[in-house]
Amino acid sequence: MSKVFKGKAWKFGDHIDTDVIIPARYLVSSDEKTLGAHCMVDIDKDFVKKISPADMIVAGENFGCGSSREHAPLAIKGAGCSCVIAASFARIFYRNAINVGLPIFECPEAAEAIETGDEITVDPAAGTIENKTKGQVFKVAPFAPFLQDLIGGGGLVPYVRRQLAERGKSA
Amino acid sequence: MGRTLVREIIAAHSNQAAAEGEICRVKVDFAFANDITGAPAAESFREMGAKKVFDRERCAFLPDHFTPNKDIASAEQTKAGREFALEQGMLYWEVGRVGIEHAFLPEKGYILPGDIVTGADSHTCTGGALGALSTGVGSTDLAAVWALGETWMKVPPTIRVNFTGERPGWVTGKDMILSLIGRIGVQGARYMALEFGGEAVESLPMDDRFTIANMAVEAGAKTGLFVPDEKVLAYAGERAAREFTPLYPEKGASYFKTETFDLEKMTPVAAMPHSPDNVKPVRECGAPVIDQVFIGACTNGRLRDIETAAKVMEGKKVAAGVRCIVIPASYEVYNAAMDKGYLKIFTEAGAVVCTPTCGPCLGGHMGILAAGERCVSTSNRNFVGRMGSPGSELILASPMTAAASAVTGRLTDPRDVMPEDFFTKLED
Numbered sequence: 001m002s003k004v005f006k007g008k009a010w011k012f013g014d015h016i017d018t019d020v021i022i023p024a025r026y027l028v029s030s031d032e033k034t035l036g037a038h039c040m041v042d043i044d045k046d047f048v049k050k051i052s053p054a055d056m057i058v059a060g061e062n063f064g065c066g067s068s069r070e071h072a073p074l075a076i077k078g079a080g081c082s083c084v085i086a087a088s089f090a091r092i093f094y095r096n097a098i099n100v101g102l103p104i105f106e107c108p109e110a111a112e113a114i115e116t117g118d119e120i121t122v123d124p125a126a127g128t129i130e131n132k133t134k135g136q137v138f139k140v141a142p143f144a145p146f147l148q149d150l151i152g153g154g155g156l157v158p159y160v161r162r163q164l165a166e167r168g169k170s171a
Numbered sequence: 172m173g174r175t176l177v178r179e180i181i182a183a184h185s186n187q188a189a190a191e192g193e194i195c196r197v198k199v200d201f202a203f204a205n206d207i208t209g210a211p212a213a214e215s216f217r218e219m220g221a222k223k224v225f226d227r228e229r230c231a232f233l234p235d236h237f238t239p240n241k242d243i244a245s246a247e248q249t250k251a252g253r254e255f256a257l258e259q260g261m262l263y264w265e266v267g268r269v270g271i272e273h274a275f276l277p278e279k280g281y282i283l284p285g286d287i288v289t290g291a292d293s294h295t296c297t298g299g300a301l302g303a304l305s306t307g308v309g310s311t312d313l314a315a316v317w318a319l320g321e322t323w324m325k326v327p328p329t330i331r332v333n334f335t336g337e338r339p340g341w342v343t344g345k346d347m348i349l350s351l352i353g354r355i356g357v358q359g360a361r362y363m364a365l366e367f368g369g370e371a372v373e374s375l376p377m378d379d380r381f382t383i384a385n386m387a388v389e390a391g392a393k394t395g396l397f398v399p400d401e402k403v404l405a406y407a408g409e410r411a412a413r414e415f416t417p418l419y420p421e422k423g424a425s426y427f428k429t430e431t432f433d434l435e436k437m438t439p440v441a442a443m444p445h446s447p448d449n450v451k452p453v454r455e456c457g458a459p460v461i462d463q464v465f466i467g468a469c470t471n472g473r474l475r476d477i478e479t480a481a482k483v484m485e486g487k488k489v490a491a492g493v494r495c496i497v498i499p500a501s502y503e504v505y506n507a508a509m510d511k512g513y514l515k516i517f518t519e520a521g522a523v524v525c526t527p528t529c530g531p532c533l534g535g536h537m538g539i540l541a542a543g544e545r546c547v548s549t550s551n552r553n554f555v556g557r558m559g560s561p562g563s564e565l566i567l568a569s570p571m572t573a574a575a576s577a578v579t580g581r582l583t584d585p586r587d588v589m590p591e592d593f594f595t596k597l598e599d
């Protein structure tokens with residue numbers, strides 16, 4: 001998590017659900033790029049065209065509520081977004097984002113203050129979100145230690161690999 | 172501080188104290204995926220270097236969303252899931268013998284009291300009706316469970332929900348859960364568990380309990396559990412695919428808060444577009460004109476739902492210009508509804524009866540809405556574009572309200588088309 005993210009903010013409201021992040025009619029693929037082409041289409045049909053690589057989604061409460069589709073964080077990644085900042089995340093989306101490697105930051109103050117078009121820098125290691133446009137800096141609470149280890153170790157897939165290897169040894 | 176039911180279950184599945192907020196490594200009793208989430212789970216499973224699922228009798232693949240396959244892409248996706256299931260020798264049922272996962276698995280006794288169940292589908296919380304900690308996860312999380320037989324869980328705080336008073340016949344499980352979501356909001360239980368109880372639950376049919384547990388996730392909850400009682404134990408006992416140990420909350424369990432509902436004061440309600448917490452009494456919704464009615468989904472496609480809807484529709488006709496689509500949630504339900512003559516009531520009224528599938532619930536197939544169209548649905552989500560065009564509207568309600576609306580062509584309280592004694596007779 002040492003990478004720093006720099007990009008423009010695209011602001012959304014509360015309760016952005018997985019059906020608008022990636023509508024079910026596109027769930028016949030789980031390819032990141034294919035899904036990314038339709039990201040947010042039902043709420044802003046030009047979203048994918050408007051954003052530049054590394055831009056970020058900033059949203060209110062309960063981002064990613066609704067279905068368990070991992071296609072939602074994949075679509076956001078596939079669209080080219082670097083990360084998501086929200087006041088809060090829905091439970092399954094939170095796990096899925098970590099598992100598919102979409103960086104997410106829970107920060108109600110930043111989510112409230114940031115507006116579309118603001119230039120944002122997120123430094124996960126320092127735990128800061130900086131709004132360059134407005135000259136504000138926000139603190140992000142760190143992940144729980146278990147999650148830090150999970151993320152630091154490359155995510156869930158390598159975690160399971162290690163677990164299986166250990167079991168292999170002890171068997 | 173006594174333990175809530177969810178804490179009891181987590182403690183029994185880990186060797187940790189399961190204090191609130193603690194992250195625990197828990198053993199999982201059952202883990203499943205569907206035709207959308209199965210193929211990516213299989214892919215992650217292989218990436219993890221896993222060779223065999225942890226237990227072939229506890230891992231399942233169920234095609235139910237776009238099946239019978241609606242197009243080539245969904246056929247390919249289902250095929251990938253099926254091939255993985257066959258290669259692993261895990262549980263798998265073909266179209267014609269399955270049903271919507273959250274109706275089918277409890278029916279077949281794969282989700283049992285005291286279990287921890289993970290499903291790659293958000294409505295896995297439906298299993299909470301049996302007193303199981305049953306919760307939705309994504310495909311990668313599910314693959315990890317298939318590989319390891321365990322997962323991590325943060326111990327959630329619990330909101331206790333008590334239903335009191337005598338339930339009038341027009342109040343269904345759907346009205347009860349919508350009333351709760353209307354009160355606490357779509358994130359009222361985010362990161363929490365809901366625990367349902369109270370004296371009115373005792374007489375509540377199992378099918379209504381499944382409906383209530385099903386929509387726990389619409390309040391943001393990890394799961395929604397009923398404390399096992401005689402009804403639960405009888406239901407699970409006659410179906411159980413394996414042994415189980417029911418668990419209970421401790422006396423004096425400590426809850427984040429308690430919400431109480433007096434059912435005597437409850438009326439049929441509806442969630443208006445576009446959020447499950449936009450809930451109002453049906454009679455105060457202004458009777459909007461509708462184009463479609465959908466009776467089905469993992470929320471309300473069980474026998475009691477089909478039965479109550481059929482009884483409202485008996486001898487009547489679906490209003491001119493309205494499409495009414497009825498989809499029993501499983502073949503057990505479908506066949507029982509056929510034996511009892513309910514399916515005939517629907518088709519004679521001018522409704523369509525389809526084979527068990529999620530179908531229109533997620534905007535998949537068999538009843539997609541055009542822009543400007545409005546549908547009364549017994550499903551669980553009325554997000555923008557959920558059943559088709561982003562320009563369509565969805566109203567969530569009970570099967571009786573849906574059936575009454577199909578008959579009048581407007582959103583209608585079932586009490587406005589049925590005499591009062593109809594509802595008293597429903598009770599037995």
Ligand code: SF4
Binds near residue numbers: 272273529533550
């Ligand atoms: S019926 Fe609807 S909510 Fe239930 S599993 Fe299927 S798509 Fe999901």
